[in-house]
Amino acid sequence: MNNKQKDIVIGMFGFGVVGEGLYKILQQTPSLNARIKKSCIKHPGKKRNAPEELFTTDKDVLLNDKEINVIVEVIDDSTAAFEIVSTALKNGKAVVSASKKMVAEHLAELLELQKETGQPFLCEAAACASIPVIRNLEEYYDNDLLHSIRAVVNGSTNFILTKMFDDKISFQDALILAQQLGFAESDPSLDVEGYDAVNKWVILLNHAYGIVETIDHVLFSGIQNIQLSDAMVAKEKGFDIKLVAQAKTLLNGKVAAYVLPEFVRLDDQLAFVKNEFNGVVIESGFADRQFFYGKGAGSLATGSAVMSDVSALRYGYKYEYKKRYHHTPKELTSEFYVRVYISFDDIKKFRKKILNGLKSGMQDWKEAT
Ligand SMILES: NC(=O)c1ccc[n+]([C@@H]2O[C@H](COP(=O)([O-])OP(=O)(O)OC[C@H]3O[C@@H](n4cnc5c(N)ncnc54)[C@H](OP(=O)(O)O)[C@@H]3O)[C@@H](O)[C@H]2O)c1
Structure with a gap:
C-alpha cells in the first residue's frame, strides 16, 4: 500500500x-x-x-x-x-x-x-x-533508557481474579462469566494457564527491547493454582494477587522477563487494574514511571x-523495529532471583514433592559434575 x-x-x-x-x-x-x-x-x-x-x-x-x-x-x-x-x-x-x-x-x-x-x-x-502500548514502545522509549515494564496483560485472568477475590465467586463461575462476556479465549486454558499473557509478552519484548524469542525461553505460569485461601493471606498482608508480566533491565545490561502470579501492594498502580482491564507500568530514565490503563479485551x-x-x-x-535494527538489541537472561510464596493443602504430600525435587536436583547436579 x-x-x-x-x-x-x-x-x-x-x-x-x-x-x-x-x-x-x-x-x-x-x-x-x-x-x-x-x-x-x-x-x-x-x-x-x-x-x-x-x-x-x-x-x-x-x-x-x-x-x-x-x-x-x-x-x-x-x-x-x-x-x-x-x-x-x-x-x-x-x-x-x-x-x-x-x-x-x-x-x-x-x-x-x-x-x-x-x-x-x-x-x-x-x-x-485497546491500550496503544506497541506504538508507544516503538516510538517513544529509547532502548537504553527503558528500565522496566510491568503489566497486567490478560483481561480474562484479571477479570476472574477480581470476581473471585472482590465478589467471592468461584473460579469456574468467574470463568464462565468471562466467556459469556467475550473476554476469554475460545480455549480458556490459553488464558488461565498463562499462555495468552506470555504470548503477548513475547510480542512486547520485541517492541520494547528488540528481543525475538519464543515462549519456551520465558518463565511463565497462570492462575490455575490460585485459591481463595491465597487471597486471604494476600489481603491480610496488604496485597492483591495479579498475573503480572515483567521485563527488567539488570545491572549487567541483560533483560530478565517472566509472567507469574504476584503479590502486588495495594498502592501499586497494577492493584488499581480490575476486571477485564489491562495496565502497563513503564519505568524509564528521566521520565520516571508512567502508567497506561484501558480495556484489555472485548469486542469494541x-x-x-x-x-x-x-x-x-x-x-x-x-x-x-528500531530496538532490533537501529540499536543493539538486548539479550534475554534466565539468571535472576524471584521471591516465592508457596501454599499447599497437604503438608505430607508437599514435603514428599520437595524431597523428590531435591533428590532429582542432586542427581542432575552429580551427573553434571
Ligand atoms: N476477544 C478479544 O477480546 C480479543 C482481544 C485481543 C485479541 N484477540 C484475538 O483476536 C482473534 C479473534 O478473536 P475473537 O475473540 O474475535 O475470536 P472468535 O469470536 O472466536 O471468532 C473467531 C472468528 O474466526 C473465524 N475463523 C476461524 N478459523 C477461520 C479460518 N480458517 N478462516 C476464516 N475464518 C476463520 C470464525 O469463523 P466462524 O464465525 O464461521 O466460526 C470466527 O468468525 C484471536 O486471535 C484472539 O486471540 C481477541
Whole structure:
C-alpha cells in the first residue's frame, strides 16, 4: 500500500468478537474512508449481524482481490492465521492482526516477511487490546533508557481474579462469566494457564527491547493454582494477587522477563487494574514511571485498536523495529532471583514433592559434575 492511497478496502478474516466489533466501529466512522469488501469466515451457516453477501468461506476471494489493499486477520486459529498473513504480505497487501498466539509463534518469520515484502504488519490489538502500548514502545522509549515494564496483560485472568477475590465467586463461575462476556479465549486454558499473557509478552519484548524469542525461553505460569485461601493471606498482608508480566533491565545490561502470579501492594498502580482491564507500568530514565490503563479485551475495545492500525496505514505507518535494527538489541537472561510464596493443602504430600525435587536436583547436579 503506498502513502498516497487514501481509500482503504479491507478483506477481513473472522467475524467473531473482534471482527464484528470492527465492522460496527467502521459503520460509525465514515471519515476513515475504510470499508470491508468481504469477510472470510469458517462456518457459513452461522447467523450474523451483517448482510449475507459480505461473507465467503473462500480465502482466495480476499487474498487475490486486487482492490483489497488491507487484510485484517482476526481469527482464532494460529496456523491458518499465519498462512493467511504470509500470503497477504507476499501478495502486496498491508496486514493488521489481533492474533497474539500467531504473532508470538511466528515472530522471527513475520519480521523476515516484512523485510522481504516491504509491506506493513501492524498488531496493536494483539498486546493489550485497546491500550496503544506497541506504538508507544516503538516510538517513544529509547532502548537504553527503558528500565522496566510491568503489566497486567490478560483481561480474562484479571477479570476472574477480581470476581473471585472482590465478589467471592468461584473460579469456574468467574470463568464462565468471562466467556459469556467475550473476554476469554475460545480455549480458556490459553488464558488461565498463562499462555495468552506470555504470548503477548513475547510480542512486547520485541517492541520494547528488540528481543525475538519464543515462549519456551520465558518463565511463565497462570492462575490455575490460585485459591481463595491465597487471597486471604494476600489481603491480610496488604496485597492483591495479579498475573503480572515483567521485563527488567539488570545491572549487567541483560533483560530478565517472566509472567507469574504476584503479590502486588495495594498502592501499586497494577492493584488499581480490575476486571477485564489491562495496565502497563513503564519505568524509564528521566521520565520516571508512567502508567497506561484501558480495556484489555472485548469486542469494541479490541476492534478500536484494529481500527487505529487500519487508520495508521493511511499515512504509511509501519513498525521500524528500531530496538532490533537501529540499536543493539538486548539479550534475554534466565539468571535472576524471584521471591516465592508457596501454599499447599497437604503438608505430607508437599514435603514428599520437595524431597523428590531435591533428590532429582542432586542427581542432575552429580551427573553434571
Ligand atoms: N476477544 C478479544 O477480546 C480479543 C482481544 C485481543 C485479541 N484477540 C484475538 O483476536 C482473534 C479473534 O478473536 P475473537 O475473540 O474475535 O475470536 P472468535 O469470536 O472466536 O471468532 C473467531 C472468528 O474466526 C473465524 N475463523 C476461524 N478459523 C477461520 C479460518 N480458517 N478462516 C476464516 N475464518 C476463520 C470464525 O469463523 P466462524 O464465525 O464461521 O466460526 C470466527 O468468525 C484471536 O486471535 C484472539 O486471540 C481477541
